Amino acid sequence: MRYLLFMDELREGGIWAVLALLFGLAVYLACSPRMLRSWRRAAVRAVGLGLLGLLGVLAGVLFVGAWLGGDPPREHIVFKSHDGARVALLSHSSLRDSSATQVTVKGNNCCSRYIAYDYYGDGDDYMGPNSIRWADDHHLAIRYTVDTTGSQVCHPLVGDVQIVCEPQSKR
Secondary structure, three states, rough: HHHHHHHHHHOOOHHHHHHHHHHHHHHHOOOOOOOOOOHHHHHHHHHHHHHHHHHHHHHHHHHHHHHHHHOOEEEEEEEEEOOOOEEEEEEEEOOOEEEEEEEEEEEOOOOOOEEEEEEEEEEOOOOOOOOEEEOOEEEEEEEOOOOEEEEEEEEEEOOOOEEEEEEEEEO
C-alpha cells in the first residue's frame, strides 16, 4: 500500500531529481577546477553560469506551474488480498472536463507494479469501493462502467495475477 504511493510520488518528483543533478553539475562547472588554464577555464565557467541561469528559469516555471495549476488531488482506495500478500490500488482524479482512473497491482518483488485497468475520458467510469475484489492472491475482479467517451483498457493478465474484467452498462 505505502509502496505504490511512494512510487507515484517518486515518478512525479523525478524532474526535481534531474534538476538537482544538473544544478550540481552547473555549480561544479561555474567553480571550475584550477587545473584548467586561461581561456578553457573561462569557457567552462561561462557554460556553468549559463546552465545555472537556465536551470533557475526552468525551476521557477515548474514551481509556479505546480503552485498555480497543479494536478487535482487523487483519491486512493487500497484493496488487500485475503492473506494480505497482494495489494491493488484504485486511483481516481476528477479533472475539469474529464476524469482518470487507474488500478495498479503490486507484483511479487519489491519494485514491480502493474497497471491492470486504465481509463481517461470525458465521462466517468463510476468505480468505487465495491468495484474491486480479490478472489485469492492470483485472481482479481474489476467491475467498471463502460464509457465510450474515453479510453478504457482492462488487462486480463498482469504479472502473475489474472484479472477478471467485468464491464457493466450505464445505469
